[in-house]
Amino acid sequence: MGNPSGPRKIRLSTTPTPEALAELRLGDVVYLDGLIYTAREGVYKRALEDKANIPMELPSESAANFHCSPAAAINEDGTFRLGAVTATASFRFTKWIGEWMAKSGAKLIIGKGGMSAKDYKQHFVPNGAIYLTTVGYGTGALLGRGVKRVKAVHWNKELGLAQAMWVLEADNMGPFIVESDLAGNSLFERENAKISANLARVYEGTTPAVLKRFGETDDRSDEMIG
Amino acid sequence: MIPIDIIQKTAEVLMDKAAIEIPQDYLDGLQAAANVEDGDLSSFVLEAMLENYKAAKEDRRAMCGDTGTPRWYVKMGNETRIEGGPIALEAALRRATANATNGVPLRPNRVHPLWRTDHDNNVGIGAPEIEYGYEPGGEWIDLITVHKGGLFGTDYRMLFPSDGIQGIKRFYLDCLVAFGKRGLACQPAIIGIGLGGCKDTCMVLGKRAACLRVVGSRNSDPRIAELELELKELGNSIGMGAMGFVGKSMVIDANIEVGYCHTGGMQMSVHAFCLSSRRAVARVYADGRVEYRTDPDWFTDYQRRETVEWEIPQDHEKSA
Numbered sequence: 001m002g003n004p005s006g007p008r009k010i011r012l013s014t015t016p017t018p019e020a021l022a023e024l025r026l027g028d029v030v031y032l033d034g035l036i037y038t039a040r041e042g043v044y045k046r047a048l049e050d051k052a053n054i055p056m057e058l059p060s061e062s063a064a065n066f067h068c069s070p071a072a073a074i075n076e077d078g079t080f081r082l083g084a085v086t087a088t089a090s091f092r093f094t095k096w097i098g099e100w101m102a103k104s105g106a107k108l109i110i111g112k113g114g115m116s117a118k119d120y121k122q123h124f125v126p127n128g129a130i131y132l133t134t135v136g137y138g139t140g141a142l143l144g145r146g147v148k149r150v151k152a153v154h155w156n157k158e159l160g161l162a163q164a165m166w167v168l169e170a171d172n173m174g175p176f177i178v179e180s181d182l183a184g185n186s187l188f189e190r191e192n193a194k195i196s197a198n199l200a201r202v203y204e205g206t207t208p209a210v211l212k213r214f215g216e217t218d219d220r221s222d223e224m225i226g
Numbered sequence: 227m228i229p230i231d232i233i234q235k236t237a238e239v240l241m242d243k244a245a246i247e248i249p250q251d252y253l254d255g256l257q258a259a260a261n262v263e264d265g266d267l268s269s270f271v272l273e274a275m276l277e278n279y280k281a282a283k284e285d286r287r288a289m290c291g292d293t294g295t296p297r298w299y300v301k302m303g304n305e306t307r308i309e310g311g312p313i314a315l316e317a318a319l320r321r322a323t324a325n326a327t328n329g330v331p332l333r334p335n336r337v338h339p340l341w342r343t344d345h346d347n348n349v350g351i352g353a354p355e356i357e358y359g360y361e362p363g364g365e366w367i368d369l370i371t372v373h374k375g376g377l378f379g380t381d382y383r384m385l386f387p388s389d390g391i392q393g394i395k396r397f398y399l400d401c402l403v404a405f406g407k408r409g410l411a412c413q414p415a416i417i418g419i420g421l422g423g424c425k426d427t428c429m430v431l432g433k434r435a436a437c438l439r440v441v442g443s444r445n446s447d448p449r450i451a452e453l454e455l456e457l458k459e460l461g462n463s464i465g466m467g468a469m470g471f472v473g474k475s476m477v478i479d480a481n482i483e484v485g486y487c488h489t490g491g492m493q494m495s496v497h498a499f500c501l502s503s504r505r506a507v508a509r510v511y512a513d514g515r516v517e518y519r520t521d522p523d524w525f526t527d528y529q530r531r532e533t534v535e536w537e538i539p540q541d542h543e544k545s546a
Binding site (some may be wrong): 006007025027029068069070071073081082083084085086087088089107112113115128133136137138139140141142143144145160162163169175177188191192194195198202203205206207208209210211213 | 245266267269270271273274275279281282285287288289290291292293304327328330331332333334335337341342344377378383384385386387388389391392393395396397399403404407408409410412460463464465466469470471472500502523
């Protein structure tokens with residue numbers, strides 16, 4: 001086993017101060033308190049492309065955007081049943097993230113797998129935001145435990161349960177890992193660089209496939225054989 | 227005759243079990259990986275996962291919020307008859323999938339690929355998939371549900387005999403490294419490898435190798451079994467662990483299944499199951515007895531048969 005004390009653990013508000021964000025270091029483990037809302041491609045398209053009014057006061061109610069669809073159902077009486085909560089992969093949302101942060105004032109983007117350091121520098125740093133990654137993936141039951149209640153679900157009729165905007169009341173909800181800091185550095189990219197140093201040794205002796213694929217060459221006039 | 231109401235009720239229980247209860251073989255495998263993992267962050271992730279499985283069982287909530295794309299593998303003994311026939315069976319499995327999606331609850335993941343229509347119940351065109359297998363002898367039905375993730379960790383490549391074992395290793399590493407970064411494949415996982423068949427059957431073999439074989443099982447061909455162990459070790463020597471952090475746990479087990487292929491080819495597929503290896507199994511008998519288990523026991527000698535005729539072993543006939 002590694003360091004028995006493990007990474008540093010921090011409680012953080014979902015409307016964090018700039019100072020609290022500046023404290024965070026890559027690899028810190030974070031637990032959240034306050035309101036958190038889910039928003040992914042459905043919400044982004046509706047809010048940014050269709051210019052629909054966002055049905056919450058942002059960022060005063062919450063500055064925490066979760067790339068997530070919970071395993072949840074709406075009861076016939078309008079109450080909610082929420083089981084597990086896990087994030088979806090964030091790299092697909094580059095197209096909207098900058099505009100969304102500018103519009104919503106989001107300071108915490110929470111998801112799976114992070115985004116690129118290029119995205120952080122281009123979109124997160126100017127908006128004073130950081131990225132928290134879920135752990136595992138995914139610790140759905142633990143995160144579900146951290147949701148005290150579902151406060152509201154918006155746009156479920158328009159977008160379906162998976163794409164709807166779920167507003168969750170987080171109480172010591174976690175764990176999350178700090179993946180990007182205010183300077184736009186990425187923990188995943190730091191780890192990738194360390195692992196890459198070893199890859200040539202692991203691949204030693206293996207041979208490239210005799211039939212190539214596009215992607216291994218981007219020149220469409222190339223032949224794929226040999 | 228197997229009563230259809232028992233099939234549907236059992237199928238609903240299986241949906242619940244698959245989503246909530248991590249199978250013991252995978253849990254033991256992950257615990258063993260956690261015991262030797264020395265990367266700080268990787269260790270933290272594995273410990274969090276072990277805690278998560280406990281929380282899921284205690285609270286009876288799904289272990290992961292992405293509850294995958296539920297599907298069914300159905301296997302029957304040769305004498306099995308189902309009340310209402312195969313149409314009733316498929317209706318029961320579709321109902322169980324829809325009911326459990328609302329009941330557990332599961333995430334309604336299944337949408338139309340173009341129109342994104344969501345029935346909020348994981349049922350739609352071709353969903354859930356229902357695949358069939360048969361065994362000589364017996365009147366019983368095995369219901370196996372697998373809720374594998376639906377986005378990352380799977381690839382196919384047309385290799386050729388001249389690519390050889392080194393080509394297989396190369397493509398295997400390419401898959402693990404590509405999907406392992408940032409942990410998109412949710413490793414460490416059971417890796418299924420399909421070799422041979424045609425493109426579609428190669429994909430089916432690899433997926434079944436990942437989802438329908440338990441940790442520690444070995445292919446009945448000793449040379450393939452040896453390659454499985456070699457690939458497991460190779461995957462764990464990349465230097466990558468959970469979430470793509472520095473570590474040594476990528477592969478909980480590597481399972482290979484083969485099918486006869488075109489003489490010029492050596493098709494290969496790689497499938498990573500995930501940290502939530504959701505599978506649950508039950509056998510229902512004609513007298514209404516239900517036996518739950520977590521080992522699908524799919525790849526019997528009969529499923530891997532090579533010959534034109536199949537002679538039923540004497541003991542098989544009796545036990546069935």
